[in-house]
Amino acid sequence: MSKVTYIQYDGVERVVDVPNGVSVMRGAVDNGVSGIDGDCGGECACATCHVYVDDAWLAKTGARTEMEQSMLEFADATKENSRLGCQIKMTEDLSGLVVRLPAGQH
Amino acid sequence: MNIHIDAAELNAAREQANSMPLDKIDVSDPSLYANDTLWPYFERLRREDPVHFAENERFGKFWSVTKFRDIMSVDTNHQVFSSEAGGISIAERPAEFTLPMFIAMDPPKHTPQRLTASPIVAPANLARLEGLIRTRVAEIFDKLPVGETFNWVDRVSIELTTQMLATLFDFPFEERRKLTYWSDIATTFPEPGAMVETFEDKKAILLDCLQNFTKLWNERVNAPPAPDLISMLAHSPATRNMPPFEYLGNLMLLIVGGNDTTRNSLSGGVLFMNQNRGEWQKLRDNPALTPSAVSEIIRYQTPLAHMRRTALADATVDGKQIKKGDKVVMWYISGNRDDEEIERPNEFIVDRKNPRHHIAFGFGIHRCVGNRLAELQLKIVWEEILKRRMDIEVVGKVERVLSNFVHGYTSLPVRVTPNAY
Ligand code: HEM
Ligand code: FES
Numbered sequence: 001m002s003k004v005t006y007i008q009y010d011g012v013e014r015v016v017d018v019p020n021g022v023s024v025m026r027g028a029v030d031n032g033v034s035g036i037d038g039d040c041g042g043e044c045a046c047a048t049c050h051v052y053v054d055d056a057w058l059a060k061t062g063a064r065t066e067m068e069q070s071m072l073e074f075a076d077a078t079k080e081n082s083r084l085g086c087q088i089k090m091t092e093d094l095s096g097l098v099v100r101l102p103a104g105q106h
Numbered sequence: 107m108n109i110h111i112d113a114a115e116l117n118a119a120r121e122q123a124n125s126m127p128l129d130k131i132d133v134s135d136p137s138l139y140a141n142d143t144l145w146p147y148f149e150r151l152r153r154e155d156p157v158h159f160a161e162n163e164r165f166g167k168f169w170s171v172t173k174f175r176d177i178m179s180v181d182t183n184h185q186v187f188s189s190e191a192g193g194i195s196i197a198e199r200p201a202e203f204t205l206p207m208f209i210a211m212d213p214p215k216h217t218p219q220r221l222t223a224s225p226i227v228a229p230a231n232l233a234r235l236e237g238l239i240r241t242r243v244a245e246i247f248d249k250l251p252v253g254e255t256f257n258w259v260d261r262v263s264i265e266l267t268t269q270m271l272a273t274l275f276d277f278p279f280e281e282r283r284k285l286t287y288w289s290d291i292a293t294t295f296p297e298p299g300a301m302v303e304t305f306e307d308k309k310a311i312l313l314d315c316l317q318n319f320t321k322l323w324n325e326r327v328n329a330p331p332a333p334d335l336i337s338m339l340a341h342s343p344a345t346r347n348m349p350p351f352e353y354l355g356n357l358m359l360l361i362v363g364g365n366d367t368t369r370n371s372l373s374g375g376v377l378f379m380n381q382n383r384g385e386w387q388k389l390r391d392n393p394a395l396t397p398s399a400v401s402e403i404i405r406y407q408t409p410l411a412h413m414r415r416t417a418l419a420d421a422t423v424d425g426k427q428i429k430k431g432d433k434v435v436m437w438y439i440s441g442n443r444d445d446e447e448i449e450r451p452n453e454f455i456v457d458r459k460n461p462r463h464h465i466a467f468g469f470g471i472h473r474c475v476g477n478r479l480a481e482l483q484l485k486i487v488w489e490e491i492l493k494r495r496m497d498i499e500v501v502g503k504v505e506r507v508l509s510n511f512v513h514g515y516t517s518l519p520v521r522v523t524p525n526a527y
Pocket of ligand 2: 048
């Protein structure tokens with residue numbers, strides 16, 4: 001288990017224990033965090049799991065994949081620290097991760 | 107009520123679907139969609155031949171991809187499965203006259219064009235539109251005849267989607283039905299008996315359409331920027347110098363994309379609530395289920411039955427060898443009934459565990475850009491129905507579109523009763 005802090009668009013913070021190997025998207029959906037839909041189920045094919053990674057964690061979460069890059073190009077309000085939550089799998093190293101959720105995801 | 111009258115026809119179709127030689131199954135036959143007997147044919151394909159080859163006179167040779175996962179793997183492999191090489195529908199594009207639209211482009215062309223269209227349907231703009239949409243829905247509902255039979259398709263579904271388009275473009279409101287007309291013309295293949303019979307006629311109508319929009323462009327370009335699509339295109343550095351036909355193509359794509367699809371989801375929802383009174387009751391008892399019911403309506407309807415790709419290289423899909431140049435049809439309508447991906451897929455359930463997990467909007471880089479707008483419109487409509495405690499009873503024969511692409515209705519006779527519960 002590793003801790004993830006989701007900061008919802010309305011400012012509400014949710015701290016959730018996510019099993020290692022499970023994605024940041026799945027951790028939110030399974031725990032009713034609002035602001036991540038995950039329509040495609042984690043296949044990098046819908047961009048409804050858009051998150052902003054806190055700067056302090058950017059290096060640790062790694063780089064976008066090629067498909068992720070093409071999907072993010074079309075997401076609304078993409079920034080440098082944008083990632084798709086389904087493409088970040090939790091590890092010990094990421095325990096404490098902080099992500100912010102964009103407007104416009106449910 | 108005769109909404110179940112098709113049961114005998116469906117049973118006959120099931121018998122035929124299960125007894126005919128597998129290689130004779132052809133899910134492209136438009137009559138299967140008009141009489142709603144497509145289901146058993148897709149059931150058999152998903153079970154016995156999920157990536158299926160067929161050939162006929164009208165559409166030539168094509169592969170049918172019928173399972174959710176396989177469709178997703180084609181949809182997300184845009185490097186191999188092109189939208190540009192042969193277009194996005196099973197019917198071949200007429201070489202004579204085709205408007206450039208980004209739905210039928212591959213990267214790199216697709217990318218900047220999609221980016222210009224997306225702000226119009228981005229959350230900030232939708233929030234701005236919500237109040238206006240609600241007002242217009244309310245006006246339509248408040249004028250519905252009570253205790254009289256009328257066609258929901260024309261009176262509500264078409265009217266509402268047309269008003270939405272007029273709003274998005276800030277198009278002269280009184281002339282709004284022109285938008286629906288142009289959309290229908292743009293998607294009609296000219297042939298005798300069709301809405302438009304020759305390519306010349308089609309081109310002339312679309313040129314008239316272009317003139318209308320050019321006039322609006324000229325007005326907007328000289329006015330301060332406004333949040334309607336035409337003003338956005340006229341003021342954005344990326345699109346200011348767009349060639350006329352590309353401008354028209356972009357407008358048409360938004361009109362076409364948002365027209366039949368939303369229209370038929372609006373009609374489908376009413377039909378499904380009638381066929382499943384228990385689910386209708388659930389929603390009445392708990393209006394908080396509306397967003398989930400909306401996703402379920404879209405899945406259950408699947409307003410676009412398929413999208414087509416063309417293979418740019420040899421590839422394997424679920425064990426089948428696809429050759430470079432082959433036509434590959436992704437049947438979303440079948441993927442949305444795949445029981446390996448969706449539990450009890452043939453049932454309409456307004457409180458599913460995971461209602462957004464459906465394939466009606468496609469997946470990958472062409473995934474529907476207007477999906478939030480579509481969901482918003484449907485959500486407002488059902489909220490306003492519930493607010494008025496309105497019952498909508500289907501009281502006559504349901505008629506469906508003769509098409510394997512646009513999956514929808516031409517007639518849905520209903521009677522409405524406000525304050526019914
Ligand atoms: C329930 C309603 C709707 C459904 C089921 C639907 C379905 C789809 C599907 C399946 C695609 C994917 C095309 C592909 O993969 O080749 C698509 C793309 C598209 N849709 Fe929708 N749509 C709906 C509503 C709308 C609305 C309201 C708009 C307009 C604002 C719209 C505009 C578009 C556009 C512009 C594309 C092209 C995207 C691209 O190629 O990048 N759609 N839609
Ligand atoms: S869940 Fe669809 S892209 Fe992440």
